[in-house]
Amino acid sequence: MPPTLKDVAERAGVSIKTVSNVVNGYAFITPATRERVERAIAETGYRPNLGARNLRKGRTGFIVLAVPELDNPYFAELTGLVITAAHRRQWTVLVEQTQGSREREQAVITSMGPQRIDAAILSPLAMEPADLLSADPGTPLVLLGERDIPGPADHVAIDNVAAARTVVEHLVGIGRRRIAIIGDQPGKNGGTAALRTAGHRQALDAAGLPPDPELVVAVENYQRADGAEAMAHLLQLPEPPDAIFCCNDLLAIGAMRAAAERGVSVPHQVAVAGFDDIAEGSYSLPSLTTIAPDKAAIAEAAVDLADRRVDPIRGGRGDRDAEPQDVRAPFALKVRESTAGSAAGSAR
Numbered sequence: 001m002p003p004t005l006k007d008v009a010e011r012a013g014v015s016i017k018t019v020s021n022v023v024n025g026y027a028f029i030t031p032a033t034r035e036r037v038e039r040a041i042a043e044t045g046y047r048p049n050l051g052a053r054n055l056r057k058g059r060t061g062f063i064v065l066a067v068p069e070l071d072n073p074y075f076a077e078l079t080g081l082v083i084t085a086a087h088r089r090q091w092t093v094l095v096e097q098t099q100g101s102r103e104r105e106q107a108v109i110t111s112m113g114p115q116r117i118d119a120a121i122l123s124p125l126a127m128e129p130a131d132l133l134s135a136d137p138g139t140p141l142v143l144l145g146e147r148d149i150p151g152p153a154d155h156v157a158i159d160n161v162a163a164a165r166t167v168v169e170h171l172v173g174i175g176r177r178r179i180a181i182i183g184d185q186p187g188k189n190g191g192t193a194a195l196r197t198a199g200h201r202q203a204l205d206a207a208g209l210p211p212d213p214e215l216v217v218a219v220e221n222y223q224r225a226d227g228a229e230a231m232a233h234l235l236q237l238p239e240p241p242d243a244i245f246c247c248n249d250l251l252a253i254g255a256m257r258a259a260a261e262r263g264v265s266v267p268h269q270v271a272v273a274g275f276d277d278i279a280e281g282s283y284s285l286p287s288l289t290t291i292a293p294d295k296a297a298i299a300e301a302a303v304d305l306a307d308r309r310v311d312p313i314r315g316g317r318g319d320r321d322a323e324p325q326d327v328r329a330p331f332a333l334k335v336r337e338s339t340a341g342s343a344a345g346s347a348r
Contacts, residue, residue, distance in 0.1 A: 003044040012040035023048050063306060064120040066096040066108040067144075072222075073278035074248070074295075075123070078144075081299035082121060089307050091118065102126035109135040119306035125191060140309035142302045146192045154305040156298050156327045160192065163291045163331045164199025165206075167273045168245050170289070170333060172207045174340065176243035176271055179204065180215035182230040182255060183222065183247025192222075196247045196275065215241055222247065227254025235262055235270075242270055243339070249274035249281045252288055256338065271339040286337030297329040 005023075009016045014037060022029055022037040029037075040046075065082050067075040083093045094117070098104040105127045108120060123144040132153060135141055141153040146160050171179050181200045185193035197216070204211060214237060219226040227246055231254070234241055246252035252274030256266050266272050266286055274281060277292030305325060 003046040005046070007044050008037065008040045008046050011044055012037045060116060060118050061090065061092055062094055062117045063091050063303075064094045064096060064108060064117050064122075066098050066105065066120065066122045068098055068100040068123060068125050070095070070097050072250070073280060074276040077278070078123075078295050078299060081296050082303060085299050085303040089303065091303075098122075098125075100125035102128070102131070106131050106134065109141060118310045121302045121306060140306050142305050144298065144302055146195050152324060154302075154309075154325045154327070156301045156305065156329060158293045158298070158329050158331045160195035161199040161202065163275070163293070164196040164245065164247075165203045166199075166331075166333050167275070167289070167291050168200050168203035169206070170335065171243040171245065171271055171273060171339065172203060172209070174243075174271065177209060178212070178215065178239065178241040179209070179243045179245060180217065180234050180241035181245045181247070182217045182219060182227055182234075182251050184216050184218040185220075186218060193247060196245075200245055219251065222251055224250050224254035224257070227251030228258040229254075231255035231258035232262075235259065235264060240270070244270060244272050246272065246274045249276045249278045249288060249290055252290070252338070253280060253284055256284065256286070256288070267337070267339050273339055277334060281336070284338075289336045289339040290334050292332045292334050294330045294332075301327045301329060 005016045005019050009019045012019065014033060018029070018033065019037055019040075022034050023041075063086060065079060067079060069075055070079065079093075079095060086093045096104075096108055098108065105122065105124050108122055109131070117139060119140040119142065121142045121144060132141075135153070137152070143153050143155045145157055168179060179200070181197060183193055184197050185191070201211060215234070217230040217233060219230055227250065230251070231244070234244065235258070244252075244255060246255055252272050256272050259266050259270060259272070264270055272288070274288050274290040277290045281288030281290050305327065
């Protein structure tokens with residue numbers, strides 16, 4: 001017979017209820033008792049029956065995480081962090097890739113159901129506020145990122161306007177005056193591009209630098225090739241920029257490649273900064289100055305919000321009627337070689 005809670009309790013010298021509390025991760029257990037029970041679990045080889053536990057709690061044990069692109073390093077890292085945070089709460093994460101399609105984003109929230117999943121975490125690119133009307137009201141939904149959609153869903157993001165303003169202020173602070181931006185997307189309202197472009201403009205206004213439409217370059221996608229193409233265009237201007245803020249790191253890495261191919265030195269002739277702090281930027285030559293969103297905090301907040309809506313110990317299903325929460329995660333400016341030579345540091 002497989003070991004039971006009773007076997008663990010007898011070995012640890014505690015009650016069955018105490019063992020159950022440890023297994024379920026309740027916070028009020030003393031460290032000494034938790035350690036004794038966990039040691040007894042290891043010695044007996046006890047394995048919790050997650051299916052039975054979830055049925056008792058009225059849970060399925062599954063949540064959905066839907067992101068636009070799994071081959072984008074930012075979303076790949078964020079996915080791993082969400083899985084880690086969910087695992088601590090005994091959830092299995094089902095991952096869906098939407099490719100930024102409105103239809104696929106709608107499919108995520110319309111196919112939800114309490115019989116299938118406990119909650120959904122979605123990073124939308126194309127969804128509109130009206131789309132939330134079709135979401136299953138019985139399944140908690142957490143929205144990630146810059147797509148600020150009012151409605152019956154919790155939301156986790158950083159302050160993208162402030163973050164973009166911070167990195168452009170850094171470029172102004174090192175003496176750059178013709179500061180371009182790569183990543184505008186005029187046809188997509190309210191998302192990443194609009195907010196980061198607004199931060200760029202605010203920093204220029206505060207520095208008394210006149211806006212130049214030639215220095216605002218739109219892209220269709222946020223990939224390396226788009227950044228390289230945009231940089232090639234900027235370097236052909238009669239008066240090229242002396243600094244460029246790219247709306248994500250992939251654009252920036254592509255832009256630096258295009259500069260190197262044309263013999264343009266980064267940062268001496270043109271400084272380049274990105275956004276997202278993907279690992280690739282730390283190892284590029286030069287290493288990339290970037291805005292680093294606290295991705296771990298974003299993942300933890302998203303899973304915690306879902307957990308509060310689901311777990312009866314923390315509010316139960318009645319908590320699903322509470323007002324939606326808007327959580328702002330922190331960010332940091334990481335200064336590297338692409339704007340500061342060999343200097344490195346962080347601020348904010």
